Amino acid sequence: MAESYRRNQWSHGLFILPYLAFFTVLLVFPLIWGMWLSLHKVDLFGPGRFVGLANYVRVFGDSVFLQALRNTLVFVAFSVPALVALGLFLALALNRTTRSTSFLRGLFFSSSVLSVTIVTLIWRFVFIPGDGLLPVIFEQLGMAPLNFLSTSGWSLFAVGVATVWWCLGLPMMLFLAALQQIPVDLYEAAALDNASPWRVLTRITLPSIARTIMLVTIIQIVMQFQLFGQAQLMTNGGPNGSSRPLVMYIYEVGFVRWDLGKGAAASQVLFLIILIAAMAQYVVSTRKTEAGE
Amino acid sequence: MSASIEINNVTKRYGALTVLDNISLTIKPGEFVVFLGPSGCGKSTLLRMIAGLEDVTDGTISAGGTRVDTLPPGQRGVAMVFQSYALYPHMTVAQNMAFGLENIKLPRDEINRRVALAAETLEIGHLLDRKPEKLSGGQRQRVAIGRAIVKEPKAFLFDEPLSNLDAALRGRTRLELAQLHARLGSTMVFVTHDQVEAMTLADRIVIMHDRKIEQIGTPMEVYQKPATRFVAGFIGSPAMNFIPVTAVGYDNAGLSVTTGGLGTLQTQIQPQPGFSHDGSTLGIRAEDVTVLSDGETGIGLTVEVVERLGDRTLVYGALDDGTKLTAEADGRSAARIGDRLQIRLDLSALHLFDAKGIAHRLEGV
Numbered sequence: 104m105a106e107s108y109r110r111n112q113w114s115h116g117l118f119i120l121p122y123l124a125f126f127t128v129l130l131v132f133p134l135i136w137g138m139w140l141s142l143h144k145v146d147l148f149g150p151g152r153f154v155g156l157a158n159y160v161r162v163f164g165d166s167v168f169l170q171a172l173r174n175t176l177v178f179v180a181f182s183v184p185a186l187v188a189l190g191l192f193l194a195l196a197l198n199r200t201t202r203s204t205s206f207l208r209g210l211f212f213s214s215s216v217l218s219v220t221i222v223t224l225i226w227r228f229v230f231i232p233g234d235g236l237l238p239v240i241f242e243q244l245g246m247a248p249l250n251f252l253s254t255s256g257w258s259l260f261a262v263g264v265a266t267v268w269w270c271l272g273l274p275m276m277l278f279l280a281a282l283q284q285i286p287v288d289l290y291e292a293a294a295l296d297n298a299s300p301w302r303v304l305t306r307i308t309l310p311s312i313a314r315t316i317m318l319v320t321i322i323q324i325v326m327q328f329q330l331f332g333q334a335q336l337m338t339n340g341g342p343n344g345s346s347r348p349l350v351m352y353i354y355e356v357g358f359v360r361w362d363l364g365k366g367a368a369a370s371q372v373l374f375l376i377i378l379i380a381a382m383a384q385y386v387v388s389t390r391k392t393e394a395g396e
Numbered sequence: 397m398s399a400s401i402e403i404n405n406v407t408k409r410y411g412a413l414t415v416l417d418n419i420s421l422t423i424k425p426g427e428f429v430v431f432l433g434p435s436g437c438g439k440s441t442l443l444r445m446i447a448g449l450e451d452v453t454d455g456t457i458s459a460g461g462t463r464v465d466t467l468p469p470g471q472r473g474v475a476m477v478f479q480s481y482a483l484y485p486h487m488t489v490a491q492n493m494a495f496g497l498e499n500i501k502l503p504r505d506e507i508n509r510r511v512a513l514a515a516e517t518l519e520i521g522h523l524l525d526r527k528p529e530k531l532s533g534g535q536r537q538r539v540a541i542g543r544a545i546v547k548e549p550k551a552f553l554f555d556e557p558l559s560n561l562d563a564a565l566r567g568r569t570r571l572e573l574a575q576l577h578a579r580l581g582s583t584m585v586f587v588t589h590d591q592v593e594a595m596t597l598a599d600r601i602v603i604m605h606d607r608k609i610e611q612i613g614t615p616m617e618v619y620q621k622p623a624t625r626f627v628a629g630f631i632g633s634p635a636m637n638f639i640p641v642t643a644v645g646y647d648n649a650g651l652s653v654t655t656g657g658l659g660t661l662q663t664q665i666q667p668q669p670g671f672s673h674d675g676s677t678l679g680i681r682a683e684d685v686t687v688l689s690d691g692e693t694g695i696g697l698t699v700e701v702v703e704r705l706g707d708r709t710l711v712y713g714a715l716d717d718g719t720k721l722t723a724e725a726d727g728r729s730a731a732r733i734g735d736r737l738q739i740r741l742d743l744s745a746l747h748l749f750d751a752k753g754i755a756h757r758l759e760g761v
Binding site: 286288289291292293294295296297298299302306307310311 | 447448449468469470471474475476478480482483484485486487495496499500543
C-alpha cells in the first residue's frame, strides 16, 4: 500500500495543476513582469530600455503621486477602523437568534453583493447637489447644502462613506461567526461573577475574538489600499485630485498616458506599502497576544 | 458561611413544554445534597434556576431566608462549578479566581489573600501564573472550584463537575470533594447522573425523574427503602429484580405474594389500604438472592450470562416461567452459562410496588 502510494505521488500533482496554471499565469507571471517593467522605460512604441531605478525616482518626485499616496493613507486610516468598529458593533448587536436579527443580518450583508457601479450610483443619488438625499435633508434642517462630491476634503469623505456602507457585510459576518464560537458558559460564569457588560466585553468577548479582529483588519487594509472604482465613478479623483487614490494614479499613468514603466514602479510601491502595513498589523497583534500570555 | 436553600412549588416551562413540575424541597445549611437522575429529568435545570441562569416560571427560591429567584445570578450569594469548568481562557489562574472579586470592588489585599488561601487549600499555588490551556483536566477543575471558594458563597453549586474526568481521577476528586465539604462545612448542591457519586458524597439525595422528585433521602434510605419503582431500579448496580405479581393473600404476618417463577412467598409487607395487586411488582436486589450450594434445594434458575467482578459474581438467569432474575454469588463461583442453579430469596428484603410504581412496606420500617 505504502509503496503504491509513493509510486503514484506524482499523479496527485495533477489535481492542483489547473489552479497552479492559472495562479502562475495570472498572478506570479504578472508580478514578476511588473517588477521587470518598473525597471524599464516602456511605452506603446517599443519593448523598452533598462533604466534602473529611474522610474521610482520619477514616481517619488511626482507631486500627483504624493497627493494620491496621502489621500490613500488618510482613506485607509479612517475607513479600516470604521469598518472594523462598525462591523464588530453590528455583530455584537445582532448576535442572537430572533426573526428581526436574522432579517437585519441579511439586510446589512446585502450591500456587499452589489457591484461597485450600483453602489456608486446609489451614493451619487445621496450626495448629488440639488435633488440628492443629503442636500434635501440639509435644506429641511435650514442648513446651507454642502456639495460633498465637489468639495476638496469632503469628496474623499463621501467616497469613504460609500465604501464603508458597501464593505460592512464581510466584517460583520466574520465577527458574527467568531462570536458564536465563544462558549456560552463563559458568559454564565461571568454573570455569576457579577461582571458588568463592559467587563464582559473587554475581558471575555474581545480577547476571545482577537484573532478575528486581526484577520478583519488585515483584510480591510489590503482591500482599502486598493480603492479605485468608488473614487473613479463618484468623483473621478477630484476635485483637483483630492480624492484620487493610488490605484487611480497607477491607472492614469499606465493606461491613459501609457507610461507603463512608471505605472509599474508605482504599483510596486503600492504593493510594498500594503505588505508593510499588513505585516505591521500582524506583528503588533501577535506581540499583544504573546504579551497577554 | 453557609445558608439553607428553599425551593417552593417551582415550575419551569419553555412555552408549552414543562420541564419541572411543582418542585419543593429544603436544603439545610451545610448539607451536601445531590440531585440525581437520568438525562432530561430536569436536575441541571433546577440547579441553574438556583444559580439564576434560568428563570422560574412559577414558585420561589430562597437562600438563607432571602428570596433570590428575582435577583441576578451575581447577587444570589452562590458560586457554581460548571461541567466544562468555564475558565476564562485569556486569564491566568490567579486572574480567573480574582475576576469575580474585582467586579465587586473588593480591596486588592483582600483579593490576594483569598486567592492565596484558596490556592493553598486546593494545592494549585504553583499554577497561578498559568493559563487554562496549559492545565490538565484535574487542575482546571481545581481552579474552577477555587474560583468558587474565593467568593465565600452561601452555597456551592456543582453541575456534573466530574463528568469530564477519567475514571481514576474521578475517584480521587470525589474524595477531595468530600474532604473539602468536611473542611468548609458549606452548603453544597451537586448534580450528577452517576449514582456512585451520589451515594458516596451526599448527605441526602434528591432523585428526579420525568420533571418531578421521586424521593428525597439519605443514601441508605433511598437504597434500602426506595419510595418508587423508578428509584428502586435506578439506585443500585445491578438494577433491582422486578417480578410481576399474579396473586396476593392477606394474613396477620403480612402479605403472601404469588409470582410466576418464584411461587408463593410469605412477606412481612403490610400494604397501605386500597392496595390492589393488579399490575403490582415484587422487587428484590441481586445481593438478596443467594445461590445455594450443591445439594441444597431452592428455586431453579437457568444461567444465561455470568459477570465475574472479582469480589462477587453476578449471575443473570431465567426462572422456570422465563422471568429474568439476577443473583449474586461469591467471587469464586464456578457458575457457567447453561447451568441450573438453586437460589433462595431473603424474604425480609422484598419490596412491593403497586401498579403506579409506589412502594408499599412495613409501617414504621
